[in-house]
Amino acid sequence: MGDYMRLLAAAAVATVAAALLKRCGGEFAALLAIGCVCLLGVYAVRTVGPVLALFSELRTASGLSSAVLAPVVKTALIGVLTGIASAVCADGGQNGMARAVELCGTVLALSLSAPLVTAVLELLKKLTEG
Amino acid sequence: MDVDLIFKIAAVGIIVSILNQVLVRSGREEQATMTTIAALVVVLMIVVQKIADLFALVKSLFQF
Numbered sequence: 001m002g003d004y005m006r007l008l009a010a011a012a013v014a015t016v017a018a019a020l021l022k023r024c025g026g027e028f029a030a031l032l033a034i035g036c037v038c039l040l041g042v043y044a045v046r047t048v049g050p051v052l053a054l055f056s057e058l059r060t061a062s063g064l065s066s067a068v069l070a071p072v073v074k075t076a077l078i079g080v081l082t083g084i085a086s087a088v089c090a091d092g093g094q095n096g097m098a099r100a101v102e103l104c105g106t107v108l109a110l111s112l113s114a115p116l117v118t119a120v121l122e123l124l125k126k127l128t129e130g
Numbered sequence: 131m132d133v134d135l136i137f138k139i140a141a142v143g144i145i146v147s148i149l150n151q152v153l154v155r156s157g158r159e160e161q162a163t164m165t166t167i168a169a170l171v172v173v174l175m176i177v178v179q180k181i182a183d184l185f186a187l188v189k190s191l192f193q194f
Binding site for chain 1: 140177188
């Protein structure tokens, strides 16, 4: 909790400093934003570890295979990462790059969830045949 | 948590902005540009290390 409050304060300071730095050329403001995003991201990833361990335990308890739950978690991660990367690009004034990042994230999420859709289709085929 | 990174980048940015203004006002635009680029490279190297840390952690998450 203490780390979180410290990071929130640092993010507020970084926002003010970025607004100041934007007036004298936006390069340092963009770098400051990226640095702040990295710090917060590292904190979030380190904190989410126990939650993923809980997911893993739940998966084991429910008897689901890893092939079913992994795409769901990975797609959620890709969505979060894509949103952050796209917002960073948009903050830097690169809206085209932001859209391209979103497109890549969408395509990657689709390609990750494709095996699940295939499995559902095969199940439906078996049900209709049998 | 390495919160000092934010203050470090902000401090470098503010100092370089002041230096840039001083050099431009005294008619040394080339030196001002070079100063800005050098500081950008320094800050970029710091940030790139943090980005690499973040990417390594995210990579470990994708091993789920």
